[in-house]
Amino acid sequence: xxxxxxxxxxxxxxxxxxxxxxxxxxxxxxxxxxxxxxxxxxxxxxxxxxxxxxxxxxxxxxxxxxxxxxxxxxxxxxxxxxxxxxxxxxxxxxxxxxxxxxxxxxxx
Numbered sequence: 892x893x894x895x896x897x898x899x900x901x902x903x904x905x906x907x908x909x910x911x912x913x914x915x916x917x918x919x920x921x922x923x924x925x926x927x928x929x930x931x932x933x934x935x936x937x938x939x940x941x942x943x944x945x946x947x948x949x950x951x952x953x954x955x956x957x958x959x960x961x962x963x964x965x966x967x968x969x970x971x972x973x974x975x976x977x978x979x980x981x982x983x984x985x986x987x988x989x990x991x992x993x994x995x996x997x998x999x
Contacts, residue, residue, distance in 0.1 A: 903984060906974070911969070
């Protein structure tokens, strides 16, 4: 597959492609990809009722801490996410995630 390779060149600390069940399909970078995948899938499931109340569903979300940010994009029954350090080129990473998401959507 190798969907996440391009993210490495953008300074992404960690990236993961997971199913909505939280099981890792592909990962890149340092850290526990299993923990990241499981927690992001859980966040998505817990945000679903709010999105439904707003007449929609979660397509993307961002989580920021003092040191890092997580950018996540949902593609059908998959979740694609990247962890970056605060101050990194968020726009470039977001654009690459969108490109990967389009590719995934076409191939699924």
